[in-house]
Amino acid sequence: MSDLRQPPSTTLGPIDLRLPADPSMSRVLRLAASGVASLSGFTVEEIEEIKLAVSEVLIALVEHGVGDHVDVRFVASSDEFTVHGSTRATSAVDEHAPDLALCRAVLTDVCTEHSLTIDDEAVRIAATLHRPFSGI
């Protein structure tokens, strides 16, 4: 039987989650990301960075999508953690949606790379944290 507590030498995932597009899912998503990152051997400090990135991903999806659910994928290896997210969008501009300046600022600092696109069909976001993490 394999020991999942040991850092795997290969990629863990993809791990796909479909969640209600609700702010309360932020904590759920962070807990899930923490578990995946822990299995992959990331340190407590690194996991805090991953949790922040994951939370920002959900902010972008919930505040700028119109779907009733969001799809999130985690892929982790011993030196890299990637989160992909998507949800349905619309061409109508929601003037009340908060701008993403703060969200982008956090992702820029925490992540090695990230991308965010919003078009008529979907909000798509990807964020990758590669060791060594910039914030630690």
Place this chain on the structure above:
Amino acid sequence: MTDFPNESFTIEVADDGAIVVTGDLDMAAGPLLDATLVQREEQHPVVIDVANVFFIDSSGLRSLLDASRRAQARDSEVVLRSVGPEVARLLEITGTTGQFRIDRRDV
């Protein structure tokens, strides 16, 4: 519409009038924090104790910044009391430290 209770965040008002925030200051906490801050805005300054905040993201920060902007419009300010490393880091990342009077947590 299903309600998802937020059990990871509470707000209390201390005897000295400070708004004491406990838990994760994330997207789920925003509406409750916003409502509390609006109710307490007659205070000068508005004091928010974040000693027990160990996670904050940009949506939580946005609530704090909105309170700061409203306070500045009244020639007042927001004091963040007992700021720990998690809150301090997010303020630094986003370049928003100057929007608040900062009282750091003793470590």
